[in-house]
Amino acid sequence: MPLPVRGIALSVLAALCLCASPDAAAQYVPPSSASVRVPTFSTGIRPATVGDDALALGGPVDPAEYLVGPGDVFVVSVGGGSVSSPPRQTETTVTADGLLIVAEAGTFRAAGRTLAAVRAEARAALARRYTNLPTDVALAVPRRFSVYVSGAVPQPGRQVVTALGRVEDAIAETTDRGSPLDLADYATPARFEVERRVALRNVRVTDRDGSESRVDLLRYYATGDLAFNPLLTDGAAVFVPTFDPTREGVSVDGDVDRPGTYDWRPDDTAAALAAVAGGPGLDLSGATIRRTRTTAGRVESVEVSLSEASTLPLAPRDQLFLRAASPTAGQASVVGEVAYPGTYPIESGQTTLRQLVEAAGGLTTDALIRGAYLERTARSEPQAALDPLAYPSDQPITIATFDSTVTTLGRLSGLGLVGRRYYVQEYVSTPRLSADVPGALRGGADLVLQPGDRLVVPRDLGTVRVFGQVFEPGYVPFTAGLTAADYVERAGGLGPAGTTFFTVDARTGRFTAGPEVQVQAGDAVFVDRPPTSDSPQFESLALQQENIRLQEERSERDAERDRRQFLLQTITTTISTVGFLISTYFLIRDNAN
Structure with a gap:
């Protein structure tokens, strides 16, 4: 083919190829002197990772808040819009001097600017460059950078x-990705004599x-506000x-979740510290906050509503006391045989037991009234809140005078080690209120409730449980007037190893020995056996207990024998002494005559 014809053919072929590719035809713009070399496009983006770990995001990045900096990776997308023509994407990284270079669009100053501003400028430049194609610029991988942490x-x-x-x-990076709340051990170095806290x-x-x-991390933990x-x-x-709690702290008490001493801030207000301590919301009508300040030996107190607490400034060594709108407000619960078991609001010292049952819809027809009881949770005084964010138990606190001396009384009582241990166990495991709960439910003297009280109403199954040394242990239908022996007989009779009959009261759990004890609804009958065991370990313990019992009996017999011998010796000595005195008397009288 002649050379001119070959050139014409190649030109026509190139034109046909250009027309066949709409993306290529559309993006053809005469190059300018400002253009840079177009890099190789790819159709995929590498996953967003930092090092070897996937970058965990808490949600979409806020373009108005995020500040771009060196190391941020952007993705540039050109074209697309159809299955046959996917978008072509490439990545570009903000340079060390803070520039974002977008091929065919230009170079932009990025460091220190918001993501929204950088994207808007880059998008506008791409739109001018590719007039007939969809284009976009987005942040693909946020950068990593260094910060410098010091202090405690x-x-x-x-x-x-x-x-x-x-x-x-x-x-958190300084604590091996723990929590800043773990810094308590670093607040007071060994060389310091004064206690300091983080x-x-x-x-x-x-x-x-x-x-x-200044950043208030405790307020962030208390409210979740990222500000x-x-x-x-x-x-x-x-x-x-760090801070000295005695000189630089502000203490908070009252109706708050986290009482304690907190570090003072120059812009501190009563409302801010109430939020940190977990006090009631500012919209709680009737709640008050009282600030007490000691200056030059004078004590001054100011009390405002909690809604006005944001105008009450604080100073080091101030003391705040928050009081809820209703100091007597509380909750009590009821479980078991009521129409609607659950937790109900009460007024401490005012709401009664029958009112609680009425709020729960009343007793069911299967309620075992004689077995009902009331639990009252009580514990010793709360310890000082060394950790301001150490949440206390969700159980209400009931403080009794006896609580604070329970351990001291145990030591001063003269009880032995085992006795003191039993004393403490029984003290903390007897939450039932010693009151006539069944009588109150039947219409007798009502009981006044306290926050945290819990009413338990068991179900009347119409049976008596008989177990232990009987031939057919299980539930026996209840019949009024029967004794423990009658129920044992109905449970198949006494087993070959049966010894003592016990009737267990349904409400108090009291054991009453004897076969002639009259059984009430809900009670249980237990038949004991001689000391034995189902396992070698327990058998050894049982033998030890039996040996101890035998030794105690032997010691008692020996002591009784010693007492008798001592008494006999005393009597003999007394008789001998009296005889000697009488003989001496007569001898002296005879000599005198």
């Missing part, structure tokens, strides 16, 4: 965090431009201070 932390120094890392994350309400963050802020756990910037310095 176990491993101070440079820490690596992601661009989504917050103050809490940087501190001031997590005053974590200081200094950015590279010199601006400084109190802000994002970090490249190269920020984080300092975790």
Whole structure:
């Protein structure tokens, strides 16, 4: 083929190929002097990872909040819109000097600007470059950078965090990814004589431009508000201070979840500290907060409603006391044979037992009233809250004068080691209220409830449980007027090893020995056997117990024999002495005559 014809053919072929590819035809724009070399496009994006670990995100990145910096990886998408023509994507990384280079679109200043601003500028440039194709720019992988943590932390120094890392994350890196709440052991070095605590309400963050802020991490933990756990910037310095609770702390008590002493902040208010301590919400009508301050020997107190607490400033050594709208408000629960078992609101010292049952829909027809009882939870005084975020038990606190001296009374009682152990076990395991609960439910003297009370109403199965040394242990239908021996007979009779009959009261659990004890509804009958065992270990214990019993009996017999011998010797000695005195008397009288 002649050369001119060959050239024309190649030109026509190139034109046909260009027309056959709509993407290529559309993106053809005469190159300018500002254009850069177009890199090789790919149809996939590498997964978002940091090192060897997948980057865990808490949700979509907020473009208005996220600040772009060196190391951020962007993905650039051009074309697409159909199955036959997928988008072509490539990645570009913000350079060390803070520039974002987008092929065919230009170079943009990115460091320190929000993601929204950088994307808007890059998108506009791509739209001008590819006029007939859909284009987009998005953040693919957030960068990692260094921050510097110092103060009361176990491993101070440079820490690596992601661009989504917050103050809490940087501190956690110093504790092997634990929690900043684990820093209590680093608050008071050995060289300090005064107790100091970690001031997590005053974590200081200094950015590279010199601006400084104080972060209240405890308020973040209490409220979940991320405003109190802000994002970090490249190269920020984080300092975790300590404080002396006696000079730099503010104490909180009353109706709060976490009473204790907290570090004071320069902008502190009663409302802020109430939120940290887990007090009632500011919208709680009637709740009050009282600030007590001692200045130059004078004690001053100010009380405001909780809704006004944001205007009440605080100073070191202030004391706050929060009182809920209803100090007597509480809850009591009822389980068992009522229409609607559950927990119900009460007024301490006012709501009665029958009112609680009425609120629960009343007793069912199967309720065993004589077996009902009331539990009252009580415990000793709460310990000082060394950890402000140590949540107390969800059980109500009932403090009795006896509680604070329980251990001392045990030591001063003269009880032996075993006796004191039994004393403490029984003290903490007897929550039942010693009152006539069945009588109150039947219409007698009503009982006043306290927060945390729990009414238990068992079900009347119409049976008596008979077990132990009987031939047919199990449940026997209840018949009024029968004795323990009658129920044993109905359970197949006494077994060959049966010894003592016991009737167990359904409400009190009291054991009453004897076959002629009259059994009531819900009671149980147990027939004991001679000391024996079902296992070698327990057999050994039983033998030891039997040996101890025999030794005690032998000791008692020996002691009784010794007492008798002593008495006999005393009588003999007395008779001899009296005889000697009489003989001496007559001898003296005879000599006198």
